[in-house]
Amino acid sequence: MMTEVVAINHLQKRFGKFEALKDITLTVNSGEVFGFIGPNGAGKSTTIRTLLGILKASGGSATIFGQDVWTDAVAIHKRLAYVPGDVYLWPNLTGGEVIDLFLKMNGERHSAHTDELIKLFELDATKKCRTYSKGNRQKVALIAAFSSDAALYVFDEPTSGLDPLMEEVFQTQVLALKRAGKSVLLSSHILSEVERMCDRIGIIREGRIIETGTLDAMRQLSRSTVRVTTTAPLADIAKRPDVHQFKAEGDHTATFAVDSENLGAVITTLTGLGIVTLQSTPPTLEDLFLRYYNQGGEHDGQ
Ligand SMILES: Nc1ncnc2c1ncn2[C@@H]1O[C@H](COP(=O)(O)OP(=O)(O)OP(=O)(O)O)[C@@H](O)[C@H]1O
Ligand SMILES: [Mg+2]
Structure with missing residues (x-):
């Protein structure tokens, strides 16, 4: 049965007078990889931070597993794994120690799967985090997330620092989550990644969702x-x-x-x-995206 894992309803977020989110409505169903795309500053990270209970919404509502993202954040986080685009790590711990710490915070343990992921992502987990490049810090967070047994995985531009080989490892792992019936919310600027993995896509621009649907349906409209x-x-x-x-x-x-x-x-x-x-x-996803990007979702002209 398809159930709504994430349900966002007319969500709004203001920073002072600035309306970062004007009207966000979308759902992520169980077993679905949902792609969240849109230009810089459109409101993707703000939406995700609101979902994680880091920011408090100014209006509208959002639930995860049917629970309110603000009041039930603690319960939600027990079944959620999150990787941001810029990962902060404790400089004096090794990558391996940080992975175990992340797992422990989620009530999980280092497993054989964790070791397998460390190998796949080619991470030297014995080095101190302060010596890691951006890509390596990214890998630490990804390994911890992929070795967690969560129901929902939230990735906010998780591969911005990864080379193409590691990008491939990331995609393989997301597809494995999908096969296992997990739900994924993925914000990305890498359109090939979105095209390959996402069942449905939501396009956000200036704080509003301007289109949601399958890529096929969007192509039909174009x-x-x-x-x-x-x-x-x-x-x-x-x-x-x-x-x-x-x-x-x-x-x-x-x-x-x-x-x-x-x-x-x-x-x-x-x-x-x-x-x-x-x-x-x-039309490719690039064509669609450029069109929405330039015109705010109007279907005339090209
Ligand atoms: N804490 C904050 N205070 C004030 N303005 C903010 C804050 N966080 C985000 N914004 C503004 O809200 C808007 C949306 O930002 P957000 O980070 O959500 O964009 P994004 O879609 O994730 O962009 P990118 O693709 O560059 O990551 C931007 O105009 C940003 O400057
Ligand atoms: Mg962002």
Whole structure:
């Protein structure tokens, strides 16, 4: 049965007069990896800090496991693992000691899985934390989180300091959590990471959620790029209202964008013109993101 692990309802957060969160509504279901994306300063970390009970909301509500994030923070934290983008560690403890400390704070123990993660992330856990690079500090927090048996994992740009090999290890571990039926809230600027792992995505901009849904559904709302060569001239295609950014290369070849819901109709028309070659590319997450980023979620223009 699908249940709501995280439920955020019209959440607001003001810092003095500044409204960092204006209206955030989203849910993360059990067994789901939810991607939280949006430009710098959009309010992702503020939303996450409110969920963790670090910040108190100015309006609206948020629950985790059906419990209020502010009043029931202690109970919630027993079943939650969190990794921020900039990890603070005790400088005089070794990485291994900090991992064990994190685990202990969650009422857990160092296990064989912890050792396996230390190997996978190639961390020298015997070194003092003060000697660690940003990526290594990140690994310490990730190892502790992945070796915790939590119900919800919250990652706020967890891989900002990791190299591509370690990014791959991170993704493999998140996919393992997903297979184990855990829930994950992942804020990220690495769109390939989001694309590969997330069941649903929420796009936040200036303190508001401007779109949520599956990546497929978002692609449906958008436009595909078509490149076509036909035997008959293509000029009339440019006049269609569902065709945009028409760029001709001579009379018989053109590249243009088509509203995804009308792709079939456009291709039917092209078939009438005698298709020689046809290539259709759905929008990438980058395309979608740039569009939302620039226009605040309006669906006109591109
Ligand atoms: N403690 C604070 N006091 C005042 N303003 C704050 C505070 N924390 C965050 N803000 C402001 O709230 C807005 C949202 O910040 P937040 O850190 O949530 O963005 P973000 O989406 O996580 O961005 P990034 O992708 O850069 O991490 C920003 O304008 C930020 O300056
Ligand atoms: Mg942030």
